Structure formats: structure tokens, C-alpha cells
Amino acid sequence: MDCLFRQVNDKRKDMDQEKREQEAILETNCLLDRIFDKASREEFSEIHFDPFETELRIRYRKEGDLVDYLTLSTDDVGAFDLPFKAVAELITTRLKEIGKLDVRETRLPQDGRISLSFPHLKRPRDLVISTSPTAWGEKIFLRVLGPGTPFINYERLTLDPFAKRRLTEAYGKTGGIIIVAGPTGSGKTTTQNAILKVLNDSKKNILTAEWPVEYSIPGVNQVDCKFEIGYSDAVAMRAFLEQKPDVIKAKLEDPEMSKLAFTAASKNALVLCSIHTNSAASTISRLKNMRVSVFDLATYVLLVQAQRLVRRLCPDCKEEFSPSAALLRYLKIDELFIERLELAPVSPEAITFFKQRGCEKCSGSGFVGHVVICESLKVTPKIQEIILHKSSDKEIEKAALEDGMLTLRDTGLRQVILGNASLEEIIFKTKRNEETFPLQTH
Numbered sequence: 001m002d003c004l005f006r007q008v009n010d011k012r013k014d015m016d017q018e019k020r021e022q023e024a025i026l027e028t029n030c031l032l033d034r035i036f037d038k039a040s041r042e043e044f045s046e047i048h049f050d051p052f053e054t055e056l057r058i059r060y061r062k063e064g065d066l067v068d069y070l071t072l073s074t075d076d077v078g079a080f081d082l083p084f085k086a087v088a089e090l091i092t093t094r095l096k097e098i099g100k101l102d103v104r105e106t107r108l109p110q111d112g113r114i115s116l117s118f119p120h121l122k123r124p125r126d127l128v129i130s131t132s133p134t135a136w137g138e139k140i141f142l143r144v145l146g147p148g149t150p151f152i153n154y155e156r157l158t159l160d161p162f163a164k165r166r167l168t169e170a171y172g173k174t175g176g177i178i179i180v181a182g183p184t185g186s187g188k189t190t191t192q193n194a195i196l197k198v199l200n201d202s203k204k205n206i207l208t209a210e211w212p213v214e215y216s217i218p219g220v221n222q223v224d225c226k227f228e229i230g231y232s233d234a235v236a237m238r239a240f241l242e243q244k245p246d247v248i249k250a251k252l253e254d255p256e257m258s259k260l261a262f263t264a265a266s267k268n269a270l271v272l273c274s275i276h277t278n279s280a281a282s283t284i285s286r287l288k289n290m291r292v293s294v295f296d297l298a299t300y301v302l303l304v305q306a307q308r309l310v311r312r313l314c315p316d317c318k319e320e321f322s323p324s325a326a327l328l329r330y331l332k333i334d335e336l337f338i339e340r341l342e343l344a345p346v347s348p349e350a351i352t353f354f355k356q357r358g359c360e361k362c363s364g365s366g367f368v369g370h371v372v373i374c375e376s377l378k379v380t381p382k383i384q385e386i387i388l389h390k391s392s393d394k395e396i397e398k399a400a401l402e403d404g405m406l407t408l409r410d411t412g413l414r415q416v417i418l419g420n421a422s423l424e425e426i427i428f429k430t431k432r433n434e435e436t437f438p439l440q441t442h
């Protein structure tokens with residue numbers, strides 16, 4: 001009889017455990033639904049699931065900053081009625097399932113794509129998912145791709161007039177290389193897609209090598225590279241060369257891709273490239289290190305545009321202040337500088353700066369959206385000679401400045417004077433290693 005009671009009790013425990021697990025799965029799905037819904041409504045660009053020994057931290061990125069949303073710890077997962085580790089694994093498993101990743105693979109990184117529909121959105125929202133095994137579980141990173149149209153109009157790139165003229169002239173060429181440089185999150189893809197929108201024409205053969213394809217572009221042949229089966233961007237580029245391309249979009253990540261990009265340019269294709277470098281001049285050295293010859297650099301590079309994204313001040317709550325004379329001297333803002341920026345004539349003493357405050361419309365951050373700051377280095381005959389003589393980055397930059405190039409700091413200050421950006425943001429984004437900034441900005 002005791003044996004029978006034990007069997008019945010064990011069966012009840014199994015049924016209770018199964019019921020708790022089913023309830024935890026439902027609760028997990030509800031939690032993820034809330035997370036995705038919030039991300040779609042508040043236009044967050046990233047979602048992070050960070051596992052630690054005693055907690056799972058969930059964060060969003062908005063306007064460039066990571067913000068804590070929720071932390072599940074060993075003390076507060078009672079609602080799930082399961083151990084903390086089991087709850088964290090349920091969340092990870094569900095995210096991998098909807099991303100069509102291998103749930104059983106926990107030792108190696110994986111990446112994929114998720115498409116979600118929301119009642120309040122007309123089109124599905126796409127997310128790129130990436131996993132990274134850590135000491136306490138798998139970190140899940142989700143990047144939220146832009147809603148609706150995959151493009152921003154070229155006119156809305158917030159380029160300064162100098163850079164806009166340079167870039168428009170460059171993409172009007174029938175062959176050569178345009179390089180958009182900057183760190184991750186500097187808007188390189190946005191700039192390239194804006195150019196593609198202008199160039200997109202049924203008379204042109206336009207091809208892109210991407211991993212993954214972030215935005216669907218009607219009229220453009222987009223390759224979604226799959227490295228796991230050997231279909232790399234280099235394999236795609238070699239195929240492109242046989243198909244008489246007019247325009248190619250690619251990343252300069254290694255010597256092989258660099259060689260193929262310059263080969264395409266030599267065959268009269270216009271190649272839109274992105275690269276991770278900090279300045280326009282240093283891009284030339286980076287390509288030399290990728291074994292690109294100085295002859296090819298001088299011959300085929302049309303323009304290098306190094307850029308950053310800076311947060312746009314909320315127009316509803318930004319506060320104005322008058323910069324001190326000492327601050328203006330430090331920033332070297334005078335009548336000649338204002339003329340170089342192609343702004344309306346104004347005396348430096350009459351300039352007004354703005355700072356962030358925070359309101360309901362900007363969720364208290366003081367910022368809404370972004371603006372682009374950039375430096376556009378055109379490879380002129382003078383710079384071609386400097387490149388051929390294997391000169392340094394400083395010599396290339398000096399020649400570009402003499403030719404009228406505005407630096408990242410210059411175009412950043414232009415946005416400050418226009419009231420679009422805060423001075424602190426521009427100083428932070430354009431600060432050089434040796435620079436100090438001792439003065440108060442307001």
C-alpha cells in the first residue's frame with residue numbers, strides 16, 4: 001500500500017511540475033510580447049538579454065544609450081514558480097525558436113532574423129538576433145530594423161552643404177569607389193541606402209552583398225550572404241564581377257573584399273563601400289594595410305566620408321543659453337568660421353546654443369532622433385600625389401583641409417549653432433585623444 005501511495009504522489013508531483021512548466025512558458029511568451037510591443041512603440045533600436053550568475057538583465061537602447069527595463073533575479077521569479085536558471089533558459093530558448101536558431105547549440109554564437117507583426121503597425125517589424133555564449137548562459141542581442149520604408153531621403157541626411165556637394169558629385173560618376181567610414185552605429189548603411197534610392201533605376205544593374213539583408217530594396221539585387229555554407233560576401237562579389245554591374249554595395253572587411261571592390265571599380269562600376277575607421281584620412285592607411293596599392297587608391301577612390309550620428313535635441317523642450325566669449329575662443333568660432341560653415345552671417349556674440357532638458361514627448365531624455373556630422377575627403381589631383389608618395393594621414397588631412405574639407409568637429413559645431421545638437425554631445429563625439437576640455441559649456 002505504501003508503494004502505491006508513493007507512486008500516486010510521484011505522479012501528482014510530475015503533473016504539478018508539468019503544469020508549472022506550461023504556466024512558465026505562457027508567462028515567458030507574455031513577457032516577450034510586452035518587451036517587443038514596448039520596443040516597437042517607443043522605437044528602441046536594440047534589446048539586450050544579459051545573463052549573470054544570479055540575474056537576467058533586460059535592457060533597451062534608445063537615442064544611443066542603454067536603459068534598464070527589467071531584471072529577473074533569484075529573488076523575484078516566484079511568479080514563474082520555477083528556479084531562476086530554468087526561467088532564463090525558457091526565455092533564451094523561446095528567442096532562439098522565433099529566430100529559427102538551433103536551440104540545442106549553446107556553445108557557439110548564432111545569428112538570424114525575426115519578423116514580428118503588431119496591431120498598431122501597418123508592416124511587420126524585423127529584428128536581427130545574435131547569440132553569444134557567456135559564463136552564465138547565452139547573451140541575446142536583438143537589433144530592431146527601421147520601420148516602414150528602408151530608406152531615408154537623400155535630402156534628409158542633414159549633410160552640410162560642402163559634404164552634400166561632394167557626395168552628389170561622387171555618386172554622379174559612372175565608376176570608382178565611394179567609402180562611408182565610421183564605427184558601428186554611425187549611420188553608414190543609412191547613408192548608402194539614401195544614395196541607392198537616388199541611383200535606383202531599371203536601366204542600372206545594382207547589386208549588394210549583405211549579411212544579413214537588413215532592408216528589402218525593390219529593384220535592387222540583394223545577396224543575403226550565408227557564411228556557414230561558404231556563401232561569403234567575397235563569393236558574391238566574384239559573381240557580381242561576371243554580371244556587368246553598374247552599382248555595387250559592399251563592406252570592406254578584409255584584404256580579399258578590398259581587392260574585389262577595386263577590381264569592380266576598375267571595370268567601371270560605382271562601388272559604395274563601408275569601413276570601420278575613425279576619420280577620412282585614416283581610411284587610406286587602413287586600405288594600405290589591407291594590401292591595396294597606392295596606385296589603386298589614388299586612381300579609383302572618389303570620396304571618403306567619415307561620419308557619426310549625434311542625438312538631435314528635442315525641439316519642444318531644449319533650453320537656450322549664450323556661450324561665453326572664452327568658450328567661443330576655445331571653439332575658434334569667429335566670422336570666418338561661420339562663413340566656412342555656409343551659415344547666415346551673424347556675429348559670434350549673437351550666437352545662441354541649446355542644451356537638453358527633457359519632457360513627455362522625448363520621454364525625459366531631451367533628445368529625439370539623430371543628425372549626421374561628417375567630413376568629406378575628395379581625392380583631388382593634389383591628394384592623389386600625396387597618396388602616391390605614401391605620405392602620412394596627417395599630410396593627407398592637411399591637404400584636404402586646405403582644399404576646404406570641414407572636420408567632424410566643424411560640422412558638429414554647425415549643428416550646435418543651428419540648434420540641432422548639444423555642445424557636450426559634439427565634444428564627446430569628436431574629441432581627440434590628446435584634447436582636454438576644461439571650460440564649462442554653459
